[in-house]
Every structure is written in C-alpha cells, then in structure tokens.
Amino acid sequence: MLTYYCDCCGAVISHPSERYIMKVKMYASPEMSEFTQEDLEKDHLAEMDRLIRQMEERDAEDLKDEVYVEYEFDLCIPCRKIYYRRFQGYRPLKLEPGESY
Numbered sequence: 572m573l574t575y576y577c578d579c580c581g582a583v584i585s586h587p588s589e590r591y592i593m594k595v596k597m598y599a600s601p602e603m604s605e606f607t608q609e610d611l612e613k614d615h616l617a618e619m620d621r622l623i624r625q626m627e628e629r630d631a632e633d634l635k636d637e638v639y640v641e642y643e644f645d646l647c648i649p650c651r652k653i654y655y656r657r658f659q660g661y662r663p664l665k666l667e668p669g670e671s672y
C-alpha cells in the first residue's frame with residue numbers, strides 16, 4: 572500500500588479514509604480589458620513586434636504556466652479543516668494569527 576504524506580504539514584496519512592485531495596487551477600482571467608483611445612492610436616505592428624520579441628526572450632514553459640496551471644495536493648484531516656474554513660471565507664491564502672506555512 573502506498574504511503575501518503577500531507578502536502579501541507581508533512582504528516583503521514585495513515586489510512587485512505589483520512590486522505591483528502593485538493594485540486595487547484597490557476598489561470599489567466601478570460602475577461603477582456605477595455606481599450607482606450609491611446610490603445611487605438613498605437614502603432615500595432617510595432618507593438619506586435621515588441622510583444623513577439625518579449626515572448627522570444629521568455630521560457631516557453633513559464634509562458635504556458637502563466638496562462639494555465641493545475642496542482643493536486645494530498646491533505647490530512649486537520650489541514651483539510653483549515654482549508655475548508657478558509658475557502659468558506661473566500662480567503663484561502665491569508666494567514667490567521669498563529670498560523671504559518
């Protein structure tokens with residue numbers, strides 16, 4: 572049988588019924604930004620050239636991960652409770668007094 576460890580606190584998850592799986596998807600907002608008059612007056616070919624050069628200097632994996640990345644974590648029961656409370660309050664990344672990563 573596989574041994575699972577909590578990805579949050581490192582504790583051994585001794586029984587399958589005590590293992591929780593948390594999946595996180597992080598992706599760029601699909602909302603379109605508003606165009607200003609200044610945007611419409613830009614030299615679009617020069618702007619495209621600048622963006623292409625900027626992308627060529629970046630790592631392809633980093634660029635892909637900026638658009639979409641997915642993670643999966645194993646959690647023990649106490650850590651599941653911490654995230655459950657945080658997600659209920661829509662503040663999953665904010666540390667509470669006395670909490671640490």
Ligand SMILES: [Zn+2]
Nearest residue numbers: 577580647650
């Ligand atoms: Zn844990």
